[in-house]
Every structure is written in C-alpha cells, then in structure tokens.
Amino acid sequence: MVSLLSRLVAIAVIAMSSHSFADSLPDLKGRTILAVTENAYTPLNFVDPATGEGIGWEYDAMNEIGKRLNANIEWHLSSWDTMIQAVKQGQYDVGMDGITINEERAEQIDFTIPYMTSQQFMLVRADEDRFNDATSFAANPDLHFGAQAGTTNFYVAVYDVLDGDEGNPRITLLDTFGASVQALKSGDVDSVLMDAASARGYIGANPGSFKIVGGPLGSEDFGFILTPGSDLLAPINAAIESMKQDGTLEALNKKWFFDYNQ
Incomplete structure (x- = not known):
C-alpha cells in the first residue's frame, strides 16, 4: 500500500x-x-x-x-x-x-x-578478439578507427586512445557517422567510437553484428x-x-x- x-x-x-x-x-x-x-x-x-x-x-x-x-x-x-x-x-x-x-x-x-550527458565507447564487430580495450587497440599498429573529422569521436580517438597526431593514418576519415559504422561492419575499419546511447541503437538495429569493448573514454554534454x-x-x-x-x-x-x- x-x-x-x-x-x-x-x-x-x-x-x-x-x-x-x-x-x-x-x-x-x-x-x-x-x-x-x-x-x-x-x-x-x-x-x-x-x-x-x-x-x-x-x-x-x-x-x-x-x-x-x-x-x-x-x-x-x-x-x-x-x-x-x-x-x-x-x-x-x-x-x-x-x-x-x-x-x-x-x-x-x-x-x-x-x-544529455554521454560517454564514449568502442564499438567493434561482434567476433572481434584481437583487442578488448583502448590500450590493447593502441598497441596494435594494424588496427584502425573510422571517424568523421572534427567530431568528438575523432578527437577522443586521437587524444585519448592514439598518439595525439590528428593526421594519424590509423584513423580513416569518412563523410558521415553512418558511413563509419558501415565501414566497421564491412571490415574496412576495426572500431568506431560513439556514445553509449548510439552504440545501443546500432547493436539493437543490427543483431549479432556489433558489441562494445572496454570501458568509457571520458564524458561529454550534448x-x-x-x-x-x-x-x-x-x-x-x-x-x-x-x-x-x-x-x-x-x-x-x-x-x-x-x-x-x-
């Protein structure tokens, strides 16, 4: 009662x-x-x-x-x-x-x-087993991010995961956020950074295709x-x-x- x-x-x-x-x-x-x-x-x-x-x-x-x-x-x-x-x-x-x-x-x-307040996470393919967090990703020079230039996802990849070089060839620049996710799905890149809300959205809309690895990489306000x-x-x-x-x-x-x- x-x-x-x-x-x-x-x-x-x-x-x-x-x-x-x-x-x-x-x-x-x-x-x-x-x-x-x-x-x-x-x-x-x-x-x-x-x-x-x-x-x-x-x-x-x-x-x-x-x-x-x-x-x-x-x-x-x-x-x-x-x-x-x-x-x-x-x-x-x-x-x-x-x-x-x-x-x-x-x-x-x-x-x-x-x-909205959100944090960045690493979205990867569901079968990814070469790395499990930002540190192991950064340690493997064969791994690449997909990102849009000038976005939070891009800057977190550059400064929080990689070496601070905005021209780092390990970041593949794409025209749209959706294109980055498609590049991940097709195997052209190995991870895309995104807030938890969007990550859940893509995982839900593509069953069995994606997962999140590692912990949050900072916080941001929209x-x-x-x-x-x-x-x-x-x-x-x-x-x-x-x-x-x-x-x-x-x-x-x-x-x-x-x-x-x-």
Missing part, C-alpha cells in the same frame, strides 16, 4: 510540475523555428526505414520544445561538416546532431544547456546549437529545464535507448 501510494504521489507531482512549467514558459505565438540535423546518428536522428521520414530522440525533443513554446518546428537536413557554419550564419535557427558542448565550438555558436545572440536561447533553455523536471527527457531516453530496440 505504501509503495502504491508513493507511486501515485510521484505521478501527481510530475503532472503538477508539467502544468506549472507549461504555464510559466514563454509563448512564441506560433513562430516558425528552422531546425537542422543530419539523419545519420542513430538513435538521436536517423531515417525511419519504413517511412523514409526523419525520427529519433532529438526529433521528439525539439518537437516537444515547439509545443511547449507555441512554436512550429520546420525540419531541414545538412551534412555535419557544414551544420555549425550554417547555424552560425543564421541559415537555420537551431541545429542538433549529438553535438558536444566545448569551448572551441562555443566561440562560433551559442549552446543551450545540456540535454547541447542544441543556435545562431550567436539568438533570442530563442532563453526560451529553449526554459523548455529543456521543464522537460528535465517533469520527466519528459527520461521518458525519451527510455523510448529511444531501450524500448525502441527491444
């Missing part, structure tokens, strides 16, 4: 919190927000094979932000290597692609508060990026905070990182 009562009280508190935040959030009065992503970072953003539409954690989160702020989200696509510059120049209002908050990027664009000085920063931050407080972000984690791949 006590356990049931506690659960009912928790549900009531979340419901009241949600209504309270909704009442206090800014009203953007139907404003259209131009959002951009890549559709290549499962399960944050990717193409639904059944419909051809973009889906994922970030889609759901930004659409929910739009609802809470009384704004319309208009979706666009961009490659990773042009996204930050496009948002900086104001071609889009907000961008997302599992973008790590760091000082170098913050000099170019504005970041929201973090919507944020949405906005044009410098954007008047959307405060409203979006307020919406993110409300979603943290009322359990919405945790519900999205459960949907995309666990339930989706069951």
